[in-house]
Amino acid sequence: MKNINLKIADITQEDVCAVVNAANSSLLGGGGVDGAIHRAGGEQILSECKKLRASLHPDGLPTGEAVATTAGNMRAKYVIHTVGPVYSSCKNRCEELLANCYINSLKAASELKCHSISFPAISTGIYGYPKGEAAKVAYKSVKSFLETNQSMEVNFVFSSKESYDIFADAVKEL
Known part of the structure; x- marks a missing residue:
């Protein structure tokens, strides 16, 4: 699809309207992509996340939902935080929950009038979602959304090239 790109890069350096953070439910930073985004964006991201926890999400952000904050010191304007499913404990809802991460992030970007967004491979790190399977869910979800939002x-x-190749191969199978 013409408005979907795959690349090997540092997501914290993306020059887009919004980058997506594969967050944990606390929204207060962590490892992997989450930690990298919080470090690159600086205190402003954490400050806004603390406000979200104090108001809209006192028990944490539910899996599959998405919220936006500033991107702080990064090139992007916004960070859209979404919590992916932990593969070993999402039972028969894994695909639905992961698809919701992508769809809800895209909806948030659309509400912010963003025309460009960069995603990491949500849930494929410590959350254990098999990369090939996750790639198919991600691509199908984004493609479906773009059918009615073609300007994004x-x-x-x-x-890594390994992750890129797994994603590219999985998409070819669709």
Whole structure:
């Protein structure tokens, strides 16, 4: 699809309207992409996340939901935080929950009038979602959303050639 791009890059350096953070439910930072985004964006992201926890999400952000904050010191204007499913404990809802991460992030970007967004491979790190399976869910979800929102440019950003290749191969199978 013409407005979907795959690339190997540092998501914190993306020059887009919004980058997606594969967050944990606390919204207060963590490891992997989450930690990298919080470090690159600085205190402003954490400050806004604390406000979200104090108001809209006192028990944490539910899996599959998405919320936006500033991107702080990053090139992007916004960070859209979404919590992916932990593969070993999402039972028969894994695909639905992961699809919701992508769809709800895209909806948030659309509400912010963003025309460009970059995603990491949500839930494929410590949350254990098999990369090939996750790639198919991600691509189908984004493609479906773009059928009615054709002005959005979507990037899937990978930190390694291995992850890029797994995603590209999985998409070819669709």
